[in-house]
Amino acid sequence: MTKIYNFSAGPAVLPAAVLERARDEMTDWHGSGMSVMEMSHRGKQFMSIAEQAEATLRELMKIPDNYKVLFLQGGASSQFSMVPVNLLRGAGKADYINTGAWSKKAIAEGKRYCAVNVAASSEAEKFTTIPDPAGWKLDADAAYVHYTPNETIGGVEFHWIPDVGDVPLVADMSSTILSRPIDVSRYAVIYAGAQKNIGPAGLTVVIVRDDLIGQPMDGQPVMFDYATHASTGSMYNTPPTYGWYLAGLVFDRLKQQGGLEAIARINHAKADKLYRAIDASDFYSNPVDPNCRSWMNIPFTLADAELDKTFLEEAAQAGLVTLKGHRSVGGMRASIYNAMPEEGVAALVDFMADFEKRRG
Ligand SMILES: *Cc1c(COP(=O)(O)O)cnc(C)c1O
Secondary structure, three states: OOOOEEOOOOOOOOOHHHHHHHHHOOOOHHHOOOOHHHOOOOOHHHHHHHHHHHHHHHHHHOOOOOEEEEEEOOHHHHHHHHHHHHHOOOOOEEEEEEOOHHHHHHHHHHOOOOEEEEEEEOHHHOOOOOOOHHHOOOOOOOOOEEEOOEEOOOOEEOOOOOOOOOOOEEEEOOOOOOOOOOOHHHOOEEEEEOOOOOOOOOOEEEEEEHHHOOOOOOOOOHHHOHHHHHOOOOOOOOOOHHHHHHHHHHHHHHHHOOHHHHHHHHHHHHHHHHHHHHHOOOOEEOOOOHHHEOOOEEEEEEOOHHHHHHHHHHHHHOOEEOOEOOOOOOOEEEEOOOOOOHHHHHHHHHHHHHHHHHHO
């Protein structure tokens, strides 16, 4: 069987070592005689899995003690609502930075709760860059500033943290969390759907500074109040137990690999290899400003779009799957999250060179 490398944007590849460990523990977790899926979330066994996963995540990301880590459901999309519900605290307005499709979704939802000030946008540049922060029209009285550090569809990534003064900074890190070290203390809220860089779909991780918890808007569902989850160890109701367990295995694996500094070096090298291949050819191109190219999601087009279908078919035959670009962008997209091995990127680069030679 050909080795398969899966370039899906999400749900996405998981580390092979994690899947093998989950397989080995599937029907009998540590002599319990049960699968993790069958355990009570309030039992001692699952509690130990949950606590260990959180502890390892805190260690990996160096999360300060005054932050809560929540293991929720509802996806990053629910955070588009939970952020305003919890952070507005009577302010009635918030700043958003618009760098692409996911920013726009967050903005649309934010508008249901407050006056949204789009403080900067790269829409006129077709989301191929990040607006120069010197021109951002931030409002010092905004309840928070929301941005998307990595735009999964456009392949645009911030390689720096915006300076927003004392206004709480909120980041949708769905497709970049754990790809490199970050200074958590610069943020008020970090959230991420798990299915890109953490684990299976169905789990959402929220890291929130504790002074921002407990002042939700009136009349909102109890499940949308961060305090509901922060005060119960994310066990107000049944949490996504199996996803939480698998996330813990992924965190262990990242630690074994040397932590986020080591992971960042590998990610940078993988992305660099693919961008170099694209830039060195006249056949492939990536439209993104080189200063804000994503390490995680790399869209590219062929000089002749008529060849897209053939490219995808031949790539799949070579074991390189899910390379089709997002329907809104077209072309190809290679998502090369933490779990994509360097050999996968090397195989893609080799295939691209060979395809260009034969068909370009
Ligand atoms: C995938 C993605 C989302 C949506 O996540 P869901 O978990 O499906 O709600 C939001 N933001 C970004 C940046 C994403 O990549």
